[in-house]
Amino acid sequence: MEPSVSIRDLRISYGALDVMRDLQLDIQPGEFLVLLGPSGCGKSTLLNAIAGLIDVSDGEVWISGKNVTWAEPKDRGIGMVFQSYALYPQMSVERNLSFGLRVSGHPKDDIAKRVARAAEILQIEPLLKRKPSHLSGGQRQRVAIGRALVRDAQVYLFDEPLSNLDAKLRVDLRVEIKRLHQRLENTMVYVTHDQIEALTLADRIAVMQGGAIQQLDDPLTIYNRPKNLFVAGFIGSPAMNFFHGALVEAGGGLAFKGQGLEVPVDGYETSGPLAAGQKVILGVRPEHVPFAEAAAGRPGAVEGRVELEEPMGADSLVWLALGEGQMSVRCSSGKRYHPGDRVPLAFDMTRASLFDADGQHRL
Amino acid sequence: MKPLRLRNLTPQVALIPTWAIVIFAYIGTIVWTIRISFTNSGILPRYDFVGWKQYDRLFHSQRWSISVENLAIFGVLFIVGCLVLGFLLAVFLDQRIKGESWFRTIFLYPYAMSFIVTGLVWAWIMNPTLGIQRAVENWGWTSFTFNWLSRGDRAIYLLVIAGVWQAAGLVMAILLAGLRGVDEDIWKAARVDGIPAWRVYLSIVIPMLSSMFVTAIVLLAIAVVKLYDLVVAMTGGGPGISTEVPAKFVIDYLFNRQNIALATAAASVMFVAVLVVLGPWLYSQYFRKGRGAQ
Amino acid sequence: MSHQENARGPKPKRLTSSRIGIYAFLVIAAAFFLLPFYVMVVTSLKGMPEILKGNIFALPEKPTFEPWVIAWAKACTGVNCDGIRVGVINSFKIMIPSTFVSILLGAINGYALSFWRPKGGNVIFAILLLGAFIPYQVYLYPLVRMLSQVGLYNTLPGIIAVHTIFGLPVMTLLFRNYYVAVPIDLFKAARVDGGGFWTIFFRLMIPMSGPILVVAAILQVTGIWNDFLFGLIFAGRDNLPMTVELNNIVNTTTGTKAYDVNMAATILTAMVPLIVYFVSGRWFVRGIAAGAVKG
Incomplete structure (x- = not known):
């Protein structure tokens, strides 16, 4: 089967400094892949490269069988959810969801249908008329997920979506994201530094450190048979x-x-x-x-x-x-x-x- | 108990000079000014009471109505001009420009200078005989005329140009700080959504910076009401009385024309106008929020 | 462009037309902002005969510093022909004490208002704030009368007092906002350690107020130096600041106009705030942001 997302020989450098080199990664259709690692390990950089938000220095990015290395983010068939929600603050929830589609000139009834569906899935119908400033953190993140959903993308990218929430909400929304994945069966790439999130959500986890993937395996293998000392020490709390x-x-x-x-x-x-x-x-x-x-x-x-x-x-x-x-x-x-x-x-x-x-x- | 009370007295003592300034220099002078505006005072204050007579004279004075009209023209054009130019400069500077700090320094330096300097330089550049007009003629375009400084119907626009030149950098600095404060994720989200950059500025960023725009507008509006130095240096109110402004009206009648009753009436009108416009804004800006913050 | 089978590595960089447009706009804008400065400088280096030829934008054919010398020492304001140097000295005599006193008073106010919250503190603050926005014309005449009553009208202390009075709102606001951001626990700890009002102010607050003192000094030095109105009305004939002297020199109606001298004098007047601006750099911008009510 053709991978949903494929990263080939990826190198990213700032000036003379390589932050990532020769990185290979294939993500299968419908897979929930978590990029896990401490801050500065390159996981967000990798996600941004998939999204096309940063330029790669070498290598290729393929999404759904197309080479998108030079494509604009909007043309990659992705939806993305950010840590800081990144909702457009002066627009109502409904406009936040629909703004991108409106700008690209989608037909009105199609937009309404997609917004209604996303609102139903995420149970945010009562919030549609509100401004983001009148929402709680959990509600905001739901809206942000909704904004990604209306794009009907093949691949959804999550950049530490739960990090700004308090502990209880984090657990609630984690379950919800897992449900969402079961329902949509899309490919999801999820960046986090929280190993519990990674272990609970992932089909496979890529543990990253120093711009390289240390181990790419299913959660149980990662937990039981860590490939090296870094993975062994990073996974598990209290530590090994x-x-x-x-x-x-x-x-x-x-x-x-x-x-x-x-x-x-x-x-x-x-x-x-x-x-x-x-x-x-x-x-x-x-x-x-x-x-x-x-x-x-x-x-x-x-x-x-x-x-x-x-x-x-x-x-x-x-x-x-x-x-x-x-x-x-x-x-x-x-x-x-x-x-x-x-x-x-x-x-x-x-x-x-x-x-x-x-x-x-x-x- | 006693030493504690003594100690808490110190802040009050420390504020005595400020209290004195507030009571005498701020409140006292305003009350006094308003009082004189209801008298028949000429060179020296008299304390009779003639009702609204001075206000009546004021509103029938051609010089005053020209002043107010000029203030309106200057105010609108100057504020709009500064906002548009300042915003454009800020947006263009925000595009990862090489030499950004050079450009920033160049755009803001006029703001460091006195309105007197600004007025004199622009008056020289616009000089009808030796300024731009003559230079362009010398380049061979002999029919070129640019004598606005000597035209009563145009000179006010030159004041606007000089004013915008001086203050657009201020707006740029305020808005650039605002642009730099916009969450990077917002830009990323907009790129994923496929929204073109100009549309992001228009529909997302400008609304986000609304409080900065308000701050800039208030700062510019204060400069408009206080407009005096620039006029004195650039046109002296002329040609004739075509570029007179209210602030200059007050000063002239106070110190040159020796009619303090009329001058204070004009000052009182300025005071009330500013109060009506700024009062609600000030309240919302500093007191509603201030209490919450403490 | 959106989908190329053999795309690899960084997206090829193109100098797009929008990129060129951005730089073109910035360069033209920079030219507009620099033009007056350029004209000032070239005019001040030309002799009058050359100026009368009428090429205001041309470089001087025979650069001369004569206008600068005249502007400094010989230019006339009415009957006095001592040049602008008198105004320079006066401006410094006004600016230095006014800056010092207004900053000190503003710091005390900000400190007292934000930490000690004395009775009536909000009233003071409200009136000062409002005062900053109100046109000066409302205060002028009674203030003239008050200062003459105590013999300070047309004196150096008088003009210093006026600058202190009208600098107070911004200075108070500046320091209050700065001190409000200082953790109140620090103040409480100092109180527990037995510090009184002045001890805490001079030993704790002033030493940690470095940045805001710089900002305040920039605001006051440039603001007071650039003042025209107060100098004109309150300073008196012997203490006229540079801005007033300059305007008198340039706008004297008698005799032929010496544009070269005028521009030299203008540059000299702009020199101090410009030096402050170029040296302080980002601090100047901070001052704009912090003293958002500067009038």
């Missing part, structure tokens, strides 16, 4: 625990040894050969650590000393001193722990990650 050390021969198998720990790596699903003597980084998510009773009887169980506990309602986060290091463990048993308590814990290697010493590759 890391231990630096090396692989050693132990009891007929291999074991991780470092920072006062020695843990057998049996059961680790490796993607290449592991060898004793190799320097590695071991990563374990706080929620993947068998703890207390769950750890009892497991091979390689060790004992940690509780330093502090952060109750978080549904579960709690326990910070432990372990060997020469420290780690956090998510514990959902409801039991309280106190500083100084000694608790057994184990390493579940089927869900752990091993990286090479410079963190570039998963082993």
Whole structure:
């Protein structure tokens, strides 16, 4: 199948500085792709390049089988939603939705139909006569989405659309965007720095850093099998625990040894050969650590000393001193722990990650 | 309790000079001026009471009606001229221009100078015998005439040109700041919507800058009402009395023609007119918002 | 253009006609704005014989600084032929103290109004604001009478007082707006630390008022230097500022007009505010924005 959006050999530079080079990305029709990364990673730049709002320095942008590298944004068959809503402040909601179509000379009844449909989908019919200044943040963002919808585009682009909203609205609108995608089945490209948004919305996530895509996979793979140390550390909250050390021969198998720990790596699903003597980084998510009773009887169980506990309602986060290091463990048993308590814990290697010493590759 | 009260007295003490200025120099003078306008005073003030006599004289004075008419012509053309030129300059400067700061400096420097300087320079350029007219004649276009400075029906328009030259940069500076404050996403959204740039300015940006336009209009309007220096330097009110303006009327009758009753009547009319126009705007600008902001 | 199969890399840049139009407009506008300055300079460097030939836009054939010397030291205003240098000195004598006093008073007002909120503060502020918009003609005659009563009419202190009075609205507004934006917690912390009205003002507020002091100084220096009306009425014959002297020199009705000298004197008069403008650059624009009620 022909990709809906295709980025080929993309390079973007400001003066002598390349902010992005040789970037390749194919987005399938109907796919919800999230560009995720910290600020300055290039995700918004990439989205703007797709939209045609910035000039590319090299490479091509294809949308729906057409080369649109030189095309104006309006001719690319896209709709776009912005972080700051970017509604036209002096126009009513209805005019905001219809302005672009009016200017391009669409027939009146067609405009009315499209506006009515978008208003119905987003449930903003009662707001049509109001000015943006009389709307709440959530309503404004609905209108902004509506303005993208009336364009009947093949591809919708979202540039951090929820970042200006408070936490509760953000969850509500997130669900709504997901519903919208299920209903419209259009291609959507969505930029965010919020990993929860990314994990909940995406068919695939492209984790970006330094102008390059670090990993492009479905959310679960990204979460469970991060390709490198950056992705592993960026995804997941609280963050993954890391231990630096090396692989050693132990009891007929291999074991991780470092920072006062020695843990057998049996059961680790490796993607290449592991060898004793190799320097590695071991990563374990706080929620993947068998703890207390769950750890009892497991091979390689060790004992940690509780330093502090952060109750978080549904579960709690326990910070432990372990060997020469420290780690956090998510514990959902409801039991309280106190500083100084000694608790057994184990390493579940089927869900752990091993990286090479410079963190570039998963082993 | 006592030391606290003493301390809170200090701000009041610190404001005493301001209170004195407000009471004497602002309120007192206005009341006094209005009082004199109802007298028969000539060179020296007298405190009789002759009702609306001076106002009656004023409104029957040809010189006053010419002054008011000139103020209206100058006011409208000057404000419109400054807004249009200032807005165009601001928009063109906003197009990622090379040498933008040079252009900006050039467009605004007249505003730093005195109206006297502006008036004298333009009077020289427009000089009917040695100015533009003669220069163009010397270039070979011998039938060219441009003697507006000596024509009673045209001289007022030269004041407008000089005024616009001086103040258009002000409008440019205000509006350029406004344009730079427009959310970049608005421009991106308009590009995605396929709206041509001129249409974005017209339908989206100008409405967004309405408060800046109002500020600019108020600033220009103040300059219009206070218009005096420019006339003195450029035309002296002439030819004849064809470029007289109200502010000059008041000064002339106060200090040269020694008719302070008529002068104060004219000043009072100016005062009331400004109050009626500006009062509501000032209230909405500083007090409604001001309270909310605090 | 919208869809090209082999498009790659940056969109080819074309110097479009709209682009050319933009620059053409800007260049023509710049010429219009520069023209008077150019005419001033070339006229001031020509001799009268050359001026009488009538090419106002031509460069001087034999540049001479004679007009500048005459304008500075010998030009006549009525019976006095001391040139414009007297006016320069007077303008400085008026401008420096007026600027200082009006800024100090404006800063105190702004500080008191925004932090201490004394009784009647809003009334003062309202009247000052309104006062800034009202034509000066309403105040002039009674003010003349008041100043003569206390013996200040036609004196240097008198004209300084007048500039202070009419500079107060803008200065107060400027500092009030600046101090309103200062976190009130800072003021509260200073109060808790035992600071009084003047201690907080001089030790805390003034040191953090650098930018607004610069803006205020630019506004007042240019404004007072460019003033004509107050100088004419209140300064008295011995203290006439440069603008008044200049107008007297140029618009003296006796004798033949010396346009070269006039333009030299005009440039000299414009010099101080222009220097302030070119040196201050963006600060000048900030002053325009901040003192939006400048009259």
